[in-house]
Amino acid sequence: MKMDIKNYPLLRVNYKRLEVDNKNYIFHVPSSSVFELCEDSHRVLNKLENKEDLNSDEKEIFNEFMSLNLVGNQFKEKDVKVQKFPAKALVLNVTSGCNLSCTYCYKEDLTSLKNRGNMTMQMAKDAIDLFYNESPDLKNYSITFFGGEPLSNLTLIKQIIEYANDFFGSKGVNIGYALTTNGTLLTKDIIEYFFKNRVDLTVSIDGPEVLHNKTRVFGNGKGTYKSVVKNLSTLLKVYGDRIVPARVTLTRGVSDVLKIWDHLKNDLGFKEIGFAPVSSGENDFFNLSPQEQIKVFEEFKILGNHYVQNAINGKLNGFSNIHRTMMDIHEGRKKRLPCGAGVGLLSVSYKGDIDLCHRFTGSDFKSFGSIKDGLDKKSLSNFLEKRANEKNSDCQSCHARYLCAGGCYHENYIKNKTPEIKGHQYCDTLREWIDFVVASYVKIREKNPSFFDKFLTNKGVKSKIF
Numbered sequence: 001m002k003m004d005i006k007n008y009p010l011l012r013v014n015y016k017r018l019e020v021d022n023k024n025y026i027f028h029v030p031s032s033s034v035f036e037l038c039e040d041s042h043r044v045l046n047k048l049e050n051k052e053d054l055n056s057d058e059k060e061i062f063n064e065f066m067s068l069n070l071v072g073n074q075f076k077e078k079d080v081k082v083q084k085f086p087a088k089a090l091v092l093n094v095t096s097g098c099n100l101s102c103t104y105c106y107k108e109d110l111t112s113l114k115n116r117g118n119m120t121m122q123m124a125k126d127a128i129d130l131f132y133n134e135s136p137d138l139k140n141y142s143i144t145f146f147g148g149e150p151l152s153n154l155t156l157i158k159q160i161i162e163y164a165n166d167f168f169g170s171k172g173v174n175i176g177y178a179l180t181t182n183g184t185l186l187t188k189d190i191i192e193y194f195f196k197n198r199v200d201l202t203v204s205i206d207g208p209e210v211l212h213n214k215t216r217v218f219g220n221g222k223g224t225y226k227s228v229v230k231n232l233s234t235l236l237k238v239y240g241d242r243i244v245p246a247r248v249t250l251t252r253g254v255s256d257v258l259k260i261w262d263h264l265k266n267d268l269g270f271k272e273i274g275f276a277p278v279s280s281g282e283n284d285f286f287n288l289s290p291q292e293q294i295k296v297f298e299e300f301k302i303l304g305n306h307y308v309q310n311a312i313n314g315k316l317n318g319f320s321n322i323h324r325t326m327m328d329i330h331e332g333r334k335k336r337l338p339c340g341a342g343v344g345l346l347s348v349s350y351k352g353d354i355d356l357c358h359r360f361t362g363s364d365f366k367s368f369g370s371i372k373d374g375l376d377k378k379s380l381s382n383f384l385e386k387r388a389n390e391k392n393s394d395c396q397s398c399h400a401r402y403l404c405a406g407g408c409y410h411e412n413y414i415k416n417k418t419p420e421i422k423g424h425q426y427c428d429t430l431r432e433w434i435d436f437v438v439a440s441y442v443k444i445r446e447k448n449p450s451f452f453d454k455f456l457t458n459k460g461v462k463s464k465i466f
Helices: 037-047 056-067 122-135 148-169 188-196 210-215 225-239 257-267 290-312 320-330 377-388 411-418 427-446 448-456
Strands: 016-021 023-030 033-036 089-091 140-146 174-181 199-204 245-248 272-277 345-348 463-465
Touching: 016 148, 016 427, 023 427, 033 427, 037 056, 089 122, 122 140, 122 345, 140 148, 148 174, 188 199, 188 225, 188 427, 199 225, 210 225, 245 257, 257 272, 257 290, 272 290, 272 320, 290 320, 290 427, 290 448, 320 427, 427 448
Parallel strands: 033 463, 089 140, 089 345, 140 174, 174 199, 199 245, 245 272
Antiparallel strands: 016 023, 023 033
């Protein structure tokens, strides 16, 4: 007896096939999960794709496909309502001043140290009060210090840490700190102070001296590499087993990923390295060329294969670009928004404006309230819902939609003059990268599943056979 399937269309937008080591899998888009297809399930999916009728003994598998929303009525995404803003991360832009003149810097309020604007301690206190009052029921909070170069306002940072330790300690909750620095102002005393006070440090460094000094320069045009490296050995020694990530900005002419990785990992000793390719900056001079974008992602795959081999052997190689996406897949994250900006994160300028994130500080894009007047929840909610619920986009049919969510707000703002429209700067490349990461996840899951328990969260196994 044949099953009539004409009233049950196949929802191809909800899965992506992949074959790994001669086994068949699907990436289940609605749950960001990976499922291995047994022989029978593989046969049924083939029939559905070819619009062939099923046998009655295939009904059970067909029903499971229906439960996964792979077949049935045409899939329609429900609109998201954003009414709460449970921020657990506060970004304090403690200064607009920087001792560097990096040629590609996106910060629109950036000034020299001489002309800088500094946050006051009262502003910082008021920001922390507002931050906590918006999310009073959490157990863990974090404050990130940003600039300019935040170390140029070290006195304020120390005052904030002392105040926040008392403030959150009195409420019986945890507070952690993070800071991204260009590394030139670090001293042994500063490093030891940060280590003692649980401040996670990230260093901006773009590779070997010749590459780094192309764009990361002092105000007089002199390269900063030697100044950074001089302080780096002390930093890594003091921090020991605590990870200090390197953040690399890839710009036109600074795109040799493998060379940069080798130097930062093997010569300088970084245990974690993340790359930020620039493809939509205002100044096209710094954007990666199409050829460089292809090369960058091909070299990402080489590093990704290193990551997989290390994971199979029970080790973490520190390539954060693949690790973050691996976590999303393992935890089954379904993102309708690209990041926590405006929801899990609040960013405050030194003047007290509440911005979508630190990248928008000083830009022409609107703020969402101020420390003085409070968070403009209505305006922020409207913005987030418009972005999350955008329908006129190719994203609706993309199998990577819940891992990408339309890309960075700020990149889209630069490219499209608004962050409300999802970006399509390098969709094909990103889809190919997502496919690579999913296949990598499967390889690790099959050969060393304990890796995820050790190095990722343990929120359930996102791979099964059916």
